Amino acid sequence: MSEAGSGLNPDIGSRRGPLWFLAEVTYRCPLQCAYCSNPVDFANEKDELSTEEWIRVMREVRELGAVQLGFSGGEPLVRKDLEELVAEASRLGFYTNLITSGVGMDADRLARLKEAGLDHIQISFQAATASLSDDVAGRTQFEHKEAMAREIRRQGYPMVLNVVLHRRNLDQIDEILQMAADLEADYVELANTQYHGWAYVNRKALMPTMKQLTHAEEVANRWREKMAGKMRIYYIWSDYYEGKPKPCMNGWGTTFIGVNPDGRVMPCHGAAMLPGPPLPNVRERDLNWIWNESELFNRFRGLDWMQEPCRSCDKRFEDFGGCRCQAYLLTGDAAATDPTCHLSPLHQQVRDAVESAEEEPRVMVEQPLILRNAKNSKALREKFGSRPKVADAETME
Amino acid sequence: MSFAADTRVNLAHGMKFQWEPSQNSHVLLYPEGMVQLNDSASAILKYCDGRSVAEVLAALHEQFPDADLDGDVYAFLEDAHERGWIRTES
Ligand code: SF4
Ligand code: SF4
Numbered sequence: 318m319s320e321a322g323s324g325l326n327p328d329i330g331s332r333r334g335p336l337w338f339l340a341e342v343t344y345r346c347p348l349q350c351a352y353c354s355n356p357v358d359f360a361n362e363k364d365e366l367s368t369e370e371w372i373r374v375m376r377e378v379r380e381l382g383a384v385q386l387g388f389s390g391g392e393p394l395v396r397k398d399l400e401e402l403v404a405e406a407s408r409l410g411f412y413t414n415l416i417t418s419g420v421g422m423d424a425d426r427l428a429r430l431k432e433a434g435l436d437h438i439q440i441s442f443q444a445a446t447a448s449l450s451d452d453v454a455g456r457t458q459f460e461h462k463e464a465m466a467r468e469i470r471r472q473g474y475p476m477v478l479n480v481v482l483h484r485r486n487l488d489q490i491d492e493i494l495q496m497a498a499d500l501e502a503d504y505v506e507l508a509n510t511q512y513h514g515w516a517y518v519n520r521k522a523l524m525p526t527m528k529q530l531t532h533a534e535e536v537a538n539r540w541r542e543k544m545a546g547k548m549r550i551y552y553i554w555s556d557y558y559e560g561k562p563k564p565c566m567n568g569w570g571t572t573f574i575g576v577n578p579d580g581r582v583m584p585c586h587g588a589a590m591l592p593g594p595p596l597p598n599v600r601e602r603d604l605n606w607i608w609n610e611s612e613l614f615n616r617f618r619g620l621d622w623m624q625e626p627c628r629s630c631d632k633r634f635e636d637f638g639g640c641r642c643q644a645y646l647l648t649g650d651a652a653a654t655d656p657t658c659h660l661s662p663l664h665q666q667v668r669d670a671v672e673s674a675e676e677e678p679r680v681m682v683e684q685p686l687i688l689r690n691a692k693n694s695k696a697l698r699e700k701f702g703s704r705p706k707v708a709d710a711e712t713m714e
Numbered sequence: 715m716s717f718a719a720d721t722r723v724n725l726a727h728g729m730k731f732q733w734e735p736s737q738n739s740h741v742l743l744y745p746e747g748m749v750q751l752n753d754s755a756s757a758i759l760k761y762c763d764g765r766s767v768a769e770v771l772a773a774l775h776e777q778f779p780d781a782d783l784d785g786d787v788y789a790f791l792e793d794a795h796e797r798g799w800i801r802t803e804s
Contacts, residue, residue, distance in 0.1 A: 334736060336748065382736030384748055412730055412743035437728055437745040475728030475745055503728070504745065549798075 334382030335608060338411070339389055339575040339586075342371065342402070346392040347420045349455035349688035350443065352481050352516035352523060355391070356589050358698045359689075365578045368398040370599065372405050374576055377604035379409045383574065386411035387439075391578065394421040400433045407434025414439060416479075419465040420458055427465075427472050438469050439477040439506075444485075445492035453485055455688055466500040478502035482533065483510045483523040484674070490533040494540040494550070502548055507537055509555035511563075513587045513642055515689045518697065522686050524674035530558060557667050562639025562655035569617035569641065574608060582607050584614050587642030591651050617641055622652055626660045715795045715802065717788055719768040722803040729799060731759050742799060749799075758790055762800050767791065 344359040366374070375386065386406050393399055394417055406413045415430065416439045440462070443450040447459035469476050478497045480486070486493070490507070497505045509530065510516045510523050537552040544550065556563050566573040566585045575583040581596035582604070583589060589596060594612040608614055616622065620633055627638040638644075639655020647656045647666060654661040687693050717723075725731060730743040740756035742749045751759065757777070761770040767787075774783060794800045 337746075382734070384734060384741065384743060385746060387746070410732060412745075412748075414746055436730065436743075439745070477745055 335378065335572060335574040336383055337385045337387070337573050338375075338378045338383040339387045339573070340371065340375070340393075340402075341389050341391065341575060341577050342366075342393050342396050342399070343391040343578050345395045346390055346418070346689075347395075347455075348392070348418050348443075348457060349690045350481070350515070351453050351519045351686040351688050352483060352510045352514075353689040354511070354514040354516070354586050355689065356587075357515060357518060357694060359694055363579075365396075366576075366580050366599070368401055370580065371398075371402055374580075374599050374604065375402070375406050375409060375411070377599075378574060378576075379411060381574075381604060381608055384410075384412060385414065387414045387416050389416040392418055392421060394426070400426075400429050403430055403435045404433035407436075412436050417441070418457070419462040422465045422468075424468050424472075427468055427474075431472055431474065435474070437475045437477070439479050440466055440469065441479045441481070442493070442496070443480070445489045445496050449486060449489065453483075453686060455690070463496075463500065466502070470501050475503045476501075477504040477506055479506040479508065481508055481510055482525075483516075484525040484529065485523070487525050487529040487533045490536045494536065498540075498544060498548060504549045504551070506551050506553070507533070508551075508553045509558075511555060512557065513640075513646070515687070517646060519686050520670065521673075524557070524670060526675050527558065527671070530554070556639070556643075556655070556657040557671055560657070560659040560664075562636050562643075562657045564636045565640040565643075565655075568637045570608070570614045571618070574604075582611075582613075584617075585640070585642060587640075588613070591642060591645055593651065617652070624652055624654065626658075626662075627654050630660065715792060717767050717791050717795075717802070719771075720766050722764055722766050723762045723770065723791060723800050724764045724803070725759070725762055726798055726801045731756075731762075754786070755790065755794075758787055759794070759799070762794075 343365055344355060388399065388402065393415060396402070403413055413434060413436045415435055415437070419440045442462065443454045443457055447457070450457040450459045466476065466478065478500065480493055494505065512520050516523060534552050537550055541550045570584050573585060575586060576599060577583065577589065577596070580599040581589065582599060583596060594616065597607040597611045597613060599607070602611070623633060623638055627633050639658055641651050643657065644653045644655045645651040648663050653663070656663040656667050658664060728744055732741060732743065734741045737750060740751045740759070742751060742759065757774065758770065761773045771784060771787060774787065791800065795802065
């Protein structure tokens with residue numbers, strides 16, 4: 318599932334439990350978004366947690382203090398027991414969010430989820446038109462998704478409409494916002510692609526020009542004025558273009574806890590690909606131990622693990638040195654300064670990528686996309702192991 | 715938004731108000747977000763359940779008989795409305 322920008326922004330003081338729990342209940346998904354944040358080798362993971370296991374996990378994470386629960390994936394609607402999980406989450410006192418593409422949804426299911434206590438739905442769109450939508454995500458059933466967005470509003474759910482932005486759809490920004498307004502979204506999250514997971518593999522094909530980005534922001538600002546009081550619009554830049562890293566997860570092991578379909582627990586979306594201590598699994602340990610004691614959750618907690626230039630930088634309390642997975646992906650060292658930071662000695666790499674997106678002429682023949690599906694997942698793994706590099710991806714046919 | 719004594723106040727669409735033992739405070743939850751509330755904010759929000767402002771004030775006076783709080787309550791309601799926490803019906 319595309320990464321949701323979390324509005325959780327607590328002040329971090331002393332050590333405490335997580336606030337935001339992302340339950341990736343399955344990797345199965347009818348869509349194949351080329352920017353999906355799932356691990357590239359997801360096709361290897363088969364052994365999903367059972368209903369009872371999820372219920373135990375939810376209870377334990379709630380006991381740690383988490384208040385927000387996002388059901389994500391993959392496509393969470395694929396799980397037949399989703400209603401049951403939502404009902405239990407709701408009973409436990411979580412604010413329940415469903416993060417979905419709308420594919421596989423129908424009015425009855427929405428009503429049952431409502432009855433189970435579902436609080437909010439985030440529905441993702443890939444573009445403003447069916448054809449572009451299909452180009453970047455396989456068969457997206459665009460009209461069905463629109464119908465479902467209408468049904469979500471009709472049934473009285475608050476609705477966030479999420480669109481991941483990139484080279485191919487940025488120029489549709491006006492149409493995208495028109496669509497969101499027509500569908501009466503409460504919030505629109507326009508999130509420029511973060512180059513992790515599948516988006517990293519497809520980086521060359523997805524990176525936009527600076528002009529596209531600033532134009533899109535202008536259009537978003539215009540709509541924000543026009544829709545004031547009706548629809549809130551968030552436009553989120555990519556760290557590559559800003560020269561400053563994101564305060565990843567609000568600090569490692571402070572706010573976020575994610576559980577993979579097979580029970581592995583993550584301190585951030587991408588942690589599965591980091592070398593070093595393996596992800597602890599809910600089948601082996603309880604969540605209290607995992608959150609407080611496990612090596613992985615303590616690995617980048619606090620500021621002591623940092624190297625220069627972060628170690629002596631004033632910004633370290635605000636951005637925590639950026640994203641650990643991105644640092645690893647781009648430098649080979651998970652404890653390095655995130656190279657999207659202009660102070661990183663390896664920042665030039667990111668500049669080069671941004672500049673080459675600029676150079677390539679906007680012609681009809683574009684870099685082909687590698688869609689997120691089991692076949693490509695296996696092919697990438699066979700060819701390059703579980704961590705393909707950008708250059709490798711170009712050699713796939 | 716200016717509030718009158720008969721303006722009805724309710725939590726905004728999608729907002730949930732609850733006590734969180736682990737944070738030892740009331741919180742307001744909304745899609746993918748949360749605010750931690752101080753004592754006076756939670757005392758007021760507790761009564762924003764479709765009552766009129768006059769009824770909210772009456773409930774608060776009963777709970778805090780000695781306090782002179784009307785001005786503060788009006789100011790808070792305006793702020794809360796601005797932030798999108800509450801909605802109103804006349
Ligand atoms: S393929 Fe698309 S819809 Fe499916 S999990 Fe990935 S981002 Fe979400
Ligand atoms: S050097 Fe490190 S702490 Fe300083 S701004 Fe860059 S990433 Fe943040």
